[in-house]
């Protein structure tokens with residue numbers, strides 16, 4: 001499936017037009033996750049659909065969801081901009097960026113340098129670089145290019161092998177451990193525990209995917225995660241605030 005997504009992206013990029021630069025205020029994802037609002041930071045994701053679950057919540061207004069995430073003290077927002085498989089859109093990020101004052105991560109399959117420039121122009125504060133897609137060498141190349149453009153990177157790994165080949169080349173400031181096997185879509189938060197001990201202490205690390213309960217949250221916290229990236233369970237919640245409160249085992253005053 002990952003290969004199919006990447007091939008589709010390659011074809012789509014043949015039609016890529018770079019938007020005008022959006023002069024926006026930038027916020028550091030790294031700084032936000034270094035001093036999160038809760039002991040384990042939260043990157044809350046705006047995700048209408050996905051290859052593994054189909055349509056999750058197509059009725060939402062992305063900007064409204066992002067504003068409610070911010071109000072519920074999320075530390076950052078992740079925005080899917082892939083249209084074909086996630087029903088995302090780069091316009092969602094442009095509009096969300098105008099409406100929140102916390103870092104915005106562009107969640108897409110970056111396979112070409114042009115997409116880094118594009119991410120800057122639509123206002124992203126950070127981009128996702130997937131080692132399973134790019135390999136360690138190109139991940140480093142794109143990481144440096146992004147930094148030149150003033151963008152931060154969340155560098156995502158799933159396996160111990162990906163993590164070790166990455167660290168042989170360079171040490172990113174922010175590492176994401178994806179609990180989802182992008183080949184099979186199987187998810188397990190235990191994957192965070194498997195990789196956690198191999199992440200250098202100077203890195204911040206984020207546990208991504210398959211976090212659906214306070215039990216999952218407690219587990220990744222016990223593994224030492226500095227933060228989590230959560231999409232589906234928040235997109236399916238009655239409200240973003242209730243979804244976030246439930247993840248953190250917080251009591252909400254219901255009206």
Ligand SMILES: O=C(O)c1ccccc1NCC(=O)[C@H](O)[C@H](O)COP(=O)(O)O
Nearest residue numbers: 050051052182208209210211230231232
């Ligand atoms: O979510 C998918 O089905 C998926 C399939 C193939 C590649 C990537 C995919 N998801 C992107 C993500 O990394 C997740 O959206 C993110 O980690 C949040 O995961 P979740 O909380 O399980 O929605």
